[in-house]
Amino acid sequence: MTSLKRERDALALADQLHSAAIHLLRHLRKEDDASGLSAPRLSALSVVVFGGPVTLGQLASAEQVKPPTMTRIVTGLEKDRLVRREGDKHDKRLTRIHATAKGRRVLMAGRARRVELLASAVGKLGATEVAELQRGTQLLKELIASMRREQ
Amino acid sequence: MTSLKRERDALALADQLHSAAIHLLRHLRKEDDASGLSAPRLSALSVVVFGGPVTLGQLASAEQVKPPTMTRIVTGLEKDRLVRREGDKHDKRLTRIHATAKGRRVLMAGRARRVELLASAVGKLGATEVAELQRGTQLLKELIASMRREQ
DNA sequence: GGGACATCGTTAGCACAGCTAACGATCTCG
DNA sequence: CGAGATCGTTAGCTGTGCTAACGATGTCCC
Numbered sequence A, B: 001m002t003s004l005k006r007e008r009d010a011l012a013l014a015d016q017l018h019s020a021a022i023h024l025l026r027h028l029r030k031e032d033d034a035s036g037l038s039a040p041r042l043s044a045l046s047v048v049v050f051g052g053p054v055t056l057g058q059l060a061s062a063e064q065v066k067p068p069t070m071t072r073i074v075t076g077l078e079k080d081r082l083v084r085r086e087g088d089k090h091d092k093r094l095t096r097i098h099a100t101a102k103g104r105r106v107l108m109a110g111r112a113r114r115v116e117l118l119a120s121a122v123g124k125l126g127a128t129e130v131a132e133l134q135r136g137t138q139l140l141k142e143l144i145a146s147m148r149r150e151q
Numbered sequence C: 001g002g003g004a005c006a007t008c009g010t011t012a013g014c015a016c017a018g019c020t021a022a023c024g025a026t027c028t029c030g
Numbered sequence D: 001c002g003a004g005a006t007c008g009t010t011a012g013c014t015g016t017g018c019t020a021a022c023g024a025t026g027t028c029c030c
Helices: A003-034 A039-050 A056-062 A067-079 A101-122 A127-150 B003-034 B039-050 B056-062 B067-079 B101-123 B127-150
Strands: A083-087 A095-099 B083-087 B095-099
Touching: A003 A101, A003 B003, A003 B039, A003 B101, A003 B127, A039 A056, A039 A067, A039 A095, A039 A101, A056 A067, A056 A095, A067 A083, A095 A101, A101 B003, A101 B127, A127 B003, A127 B101, A127 B127, B003 B101, B039 B056, B039 B067, B039 B095, B039 B101, B056 B067, B056 B095, B067 B083, B095 B101
Parallel strands: none
Antiparallel strands: A083 A095, B083 B095
């Protein structure tokens, strides 16, 4: 295969991946709405639930977002009693974000709803296609990880 | 394969796809910023460039967005001279959106930038892996189309 | 010990994207 | 011709992203 063709392939592939990701998220956003949580809040809550207590700055960095943005997201989550702010004992500049029981419960429910839509579509595929899609997803994840490393 | 395992597979796959889509877009957003175009504008522009002249309603539907939202996106694109509004000759309620030469140029430049980011990562893949990723992307697109049909 | 500098989170203010409701213009069909 | 449907826009709300600036706290070095 010529390098020219490979380059064209990469172009088309990147384009389609980008478009597919946009449209996929747009569909799933509807399900997120059902839980009363926007995608950024759900994503941040997920980090807090699975990543244990975390400072606001760490959370912002994990979510690839600036601190002022994360301040507002956390404020929204706190108002719904999904997370709790707690001051650090030793460094009073820090704010540690903890998940509440309600936060954990809502996250699981939202996740299930969101993924159910996709899962039902996946369920209509044949076994071969599921395997191919799994392989593609695995490659995509590796691609993203390698992009992050380069950064 | 038991139906139980298939269900678990579908759920796990859906979860990973969701996560991968979020992270991919977060990375690519940085590059999109360089073109001065937000993701929704870039995506809409892409539809106009490749899908020929299209009405505002069709564009909104293609982008899974309500007409008022698309009105503003198109207004932004028009202000930057990337698209042009034109009235339909036969049905005066319709507004047809055309891409301008500048619109085509900017879209291609953004595409190139995006691909450049992926280039090193894709370059590490073998031809087989590229083919697998293409197949996965194709399946993902079909998945999204089937979700849309259900809706 | 004390002062200069760094770090953390917040506030203020801007732009954009998503929505619903309501409206004017236009088309369609009885 | 007139009633209702359809299309795009406007108005107004919420939420997410940013930068700039600030107060509070930690750190480090003289």
